Amino acid sequence: MKSPSYALPLLAAFAGASRESYDEICPSKDGQTEPSNYGSDITYYCGKQFPREGLIDTSLSEDADICVTRCQETAGCIGISWLYQFKECQLFASGDNSLRGRRGAVSIVLTDERTVDEDYLFAGARSYGQFSIGDDYYEGQGADGLTYDSGVCTDESRRCRNCQKHLSECEEAEEKLEGSLKSCKQGSKDAEDKLDKCRSSSKKLEQDNKDLQKDKSELKKESRELKDQIAILPKPMDERQVCPAYKGMLMRQAKGTWKISCQQGSTGKVYRRTGDNFNSCLEACAKDSACKSVNYWPKNGSKRCVMFNTSAPNGGSVRDPLVGAVLVGRY
Known part of the structure; x- marks a missing residue:
């Protein structure tokens, strides 16, 4: 054995x-x-x-x-x-x-x-019977009729x-591999779901970008149209363009409508003087609710813009350049 x-x-x-x-x-x-x-x-x-x-x-x-x-x-x-x-x-x-x-x-x-020793084994076995060799163990029939197994x-x-x-x-x-395969399939499904969401988000972003480009194009068009309109608007006139062309006439400029007089101006109490140019002088008066009329003296430097809180009738004529403007209305 x-x-x-x-x-x-x-x-x-x-x-x-x-x-x-x-x-x-x-x-x-x-x-x-x-x-x-x-x-x-x-x-x-x-x-x-x-x-x-x-x-x-x-x-x-x-x-x-x-x-x-x-x-x-x-x-x-x-x-x-x-x-x-x-x-x-x-x-x-x-x-x-x-x-x-x-x-x-x-x-x-x-x-x-x-x-x-096989001889010793078989010698001892002869008193019980003849043993035969099996595939996995020695077994034999003993003298007492029982089968003995050497083990x-x-x-x-x-x-x-x-x-x-x-x-x-x-x-x-195999069980572990099946578990891993199941986890892998679930991970693959989760990844596919995330990919689908990414694709949907990408499509939405592409559409949003198209809309933004369209809005941008429309804004550029509106900007060009506004610039064209501004280009054709009349520019503010200075005192030389106003007198004597608008003497005794109404003129709309600097947020107000004015009645113009040349070499004549308002009389009354002066409540404010500035060195503004002609257009800025008119605009300052139009913004000031207390201002009623303006006398503009081009040669007076820092005191050329004179504002009144009354619109008294024009005084007599003067030699120095003078533009009188009575505020008729604001806009």
């Missing part, structure tokens, strides 16, 4: 630096097979490495002893390749029949062996358990 697949070789000398550990194995043990205390034989192959196709795990390891221990703890592991230069431990599930050359590597193949597992049963373990892991991984 075969023992459980535990492999821990007698590598007590594997200590110290990785190079020293390698030198203790190679080349002195190359091709040698040694028994272990745990029911396995180990065979050394110096300068050899398992093919990558059978790799099941890799990790860092200071020596080959640690790497072999990891192999015995890993389901399905049949051997290791240890690369001392990189302190790399590689575990393999197959490929021991096709080792490849690799400098600085040592491969160790683990082989299960029977640890119970010892074979490589086939261990592979089944390993397959079952891997199957469970695959099922768990």
Whole structure:
């Protein structure tokens, strides 16, 4: 019968630096097979490495002893390749029949062996009956008519358990992937919804921009029309244009309607004097509710604009330039 697949070789000398550990194995043990205390034989192959196709795990390891221990703890592991230069431990599930050359590597193949003497087993069984070898265990009919089972597992049963373990892991991984896929689909749907909202907002912004451009164009048109209207409006006249052309006539200017007299002006009490020009003088009077008339003396400088709060009849004529303007109405 075969023992459980535990492999821990007698590598007590594997200590110290990785190079020293390698030198203790190679080349002195190359091709040698040694028994272990745990029911396995180990065979050394110096300068050899398992093919990558059978790799099941890799990790860092200071020596080959640690790497072999990891192999015995890993389901399905049949051997290791240890690369001392990189302190790399590689575990393999197959490929021991096709080792490849690799400098600085040592491969160790683990082989299960029977640890119970079969002759002793069958000798003891003869007193109970003949035992036959089954696929997964030894069983036989004893003298008392009962069926006896040695309970010892074979490589086939261990592979089944390993397959079952891997199957469970695959099922768990499948459930996680399905959950991730569901989350991914939900995320994709959320992203599509956000994209639809962005498209709607983009269309609205495009329409708003078109409306703004239209309003801007209309405002530019109104501005041009206003400028054209301003251009054709009559400009304010000064005192030289008013007299004598508008003598005794009504004139509309500076927010008011005025009755013009030339070389004659209003009489009465003066309540304000300024140095404004003719148009500004009229405009100031039109804005002042107390102002009734204006005498404008072009030569008087800072006192040329004289305002009255009465509209008394015009006085006599004078020689100096004078424009008299009586406020008839405001607009």
